[in-house]
Amino acid sequence: MAKGSLLPAMWEVPESFRERLGKEAGRQRAMFDGGHLLLVLHAPPDADDDTREGRFFWRAPGGEWRSTAFGSGVGALAKHLEEYRERLAVLEAGETKALSAKAYFDVLRDLTPLTRAARNLHNTLQQARELVKEDQNLIAFRDEAYGLDREIELLYSDTRNGLEYYRARKAEEQAEQSQQMALAGHRLNVLAAMFFPLATMAALLGMNVPHGLEGAQPPGAFLLVLLLGLGLGWFVKSTFMDPKRDKGPHDEP
Numbered sequence: 001m002a003k004g005s006l007l008p009a010m011w012e013v014p015e016s017f018r019e020r021l022g023k024e025a026g027r028q029r030a031m032f033d034g035g036h037l038l039l040v041l042h043a044p045p046d047a048d049d050d051t052r053e054g055r056f057f058w059r060a061p062g063g064e065w066r067s068t069a070f071g072s073g074v075g076a077l078a079k080h081l082e083e084y085r086e087r088l089a090v091l092e093a094g095e096t097k098a099l100s101a102k103a104y105f106d107v108l109r110d111l112t113p114l115t116r117a118a119r120n121l122h123n124t125l126q127q128a129r130e131l132v133k134e135d136q137n138l139i140a141f142r143d144e145a146y147g148l149d150r151e152i153e154l155l156y157s158d159t160r161n162g163l164e165y166y167r168a169r170k171a172e173e174q175a176e177q178s179q180q181m182a183l184a185g186h187r188l189n190v191l192a193a194m195f196f197p198l199a200t201m202a203a204l205l206g207m208n209v210p211h212g213l214e215g216a217q218p219p220g221a222f223l224l225v226l227l228l229g230l231g232l233g234w235f236v237k238s239t240f241m242d243p244k245r246d247k248g249p250h251d252e253p
Contacts, residue, residue: 025054035061
């Protein structure tokens with residue numbers, strides 16, 4: 001018997017299985033020797049896992065199943081697949097409730113290793129099905145793994161599309177806000193251009209132009225300065241400011 005084998009010592013498996021296993025489970029795969037089938041599978045991974053938790057499922061030539069994670073019987077493999085489905089349900093709920101870029105990213109972060117693990121799980125069960133054609137249970141498990149793989153892949157695509165849509169919507173909102181701010185700034189510049197000549201004239205004249213409110217003097221001079229200042233303001237605005245910039249975001253033809 002190979003020293004430090006990952007397989008239980010009481011399993012009467014071919015020695016080649018123990019020799020082919022290292023200190024870690026390695027990739028998911030199926031081994032076959034003398035009618036014995038050994039499945040090396042991974043528990044549903046988390047994004048923070050540096051290594052994968054290996055699980056071993058042994059099918060003896062007589063059809064009996066044993067596992068290192070869920071005991072004996074063919075139901076052990078069913079429980080293994082059920083853990084993947086439970087993890088998928090949690091991530092589906094997270095994707096449904098996601099309302100921010102971080103929430104979408106967190107779901108994608110957990111989905112990435114799960115997507116790879118589910119794909120390799122299906123490939124391993126397909127390989128096992130080809131090695132042991134007479135076991136009908138392997139057909140059902142292979143088909144279930146394929147369904148899980150597809151559902152996880154679809155959830156990954158939906159989550160990625162949701163994240164891209166969220167980013168695009170936020171970018172559009174920021175662009176619209178920026179355009180509104182630019183429009184507001186332009187309108188303030190128009191007001192400044194209109195009244196700047198009048199303010200300059202008032203400053204030069206010291207605000208001493210008679211306006212008719214301080215006595216019986218006629219307001220002619222005041223009105224003349226006012227009209228002249230507004231006229232100069234309109235000239236500055238029309239000459240030096242582009243009227244197209246005053247259009248709103250939806251005013252283009």
